[in-house]
Amino acid sequence: MSSATIIDGKAVAAAVRAQVAEDVAAYTAETGRTPGLATILVGDDAGSAVYVAGKQKACAEVGIKGFDHRLPADTSREELLALIDALNADDAVSGILCQLPVPAPLDGVELTNRIDARKDVDGLTIASTGRLSLGMDGLRPCTPKGVMLLLEHAGVAPQGREAVIVGRSNLFGKPMAQLLLAANATVTTCHSRTADLQAVCRRADILIAAVGVPHLVKGDWVKPGATVIDVGMNRLESGLTGDVDFEAAREVASAITPVPGGVGPMTIACLLRNTLTAARMVGA
């Protein structure tokens, strides 16, 4: 039985982080400034707290100053908008990230859009989204960008390939489709109302799952020889698991990402890269 190459996101991310650390040191030596990343976490969701802690730790390791803002779940909209305004005006802050989702009745889209576009290290503001859609340069969302880097590392060129994305979120599915389209793939975005999801997935040369349903993608949903990218982060009692039935899919695919150790670490590496890019744009 054949078995796919496992794409080692942890190793690729470590290489990206090492390069960012070098570039941050050069930037600091040249300008006398230290890039800074402000994270905003509202509420006490355990999963979100783990992600934000991971982002702050990664900043420290590459010489980026972290500003860790944690607020109670009942923080008002006005208070959060005022915090974002203050961070927008703060010269020590190069990048700002509002961890999503935010608790109801807060509006994550509204809060994200208060972030100065030059400091939008998540690439999720209307301006960044529009720039991506129009083919202009700009800050790109970290997880889709991380997937593009993994494909490149695995030697998978999207041009002319059938790419299928399962999931249409603003955070991932939509920007992923835009990046693959810009790289000349033929892109299909699937979702909960897609008729015959399995048949569409089986067309994919590049199959990307990002819906948050554990093991949704079965082995027989995978076209033989396809590249399978698992963006799922499902916390089960048995541990962290993706949206792909990994053991079955690896027998059919030619390359596949694991969870954990696949896309997740790339998200953080790209966030660090974006923070340095933002620092150059805002001069902070």
Ligand SMILES: Nc1nc(=O)c2c([nH]1)NC[C@@H]1CN(c3ccc(C(=O)N[C@@H](CCC(=O)O)C(=O)O)cc3)C=[N+]21
């Ligand atoms: N404004 C915003 N920006 C985000 O980038 C954002 C967000 N909101 N909300 C939630 C998602 C999720 N996300 C992850 C980042 C790293 C890992 C990661 O490092 N995962 C490790 C495992 C970590 C663990 O053990 O829990 C891995 O896959 O190997 C996972 C998920 C960023 N997100």
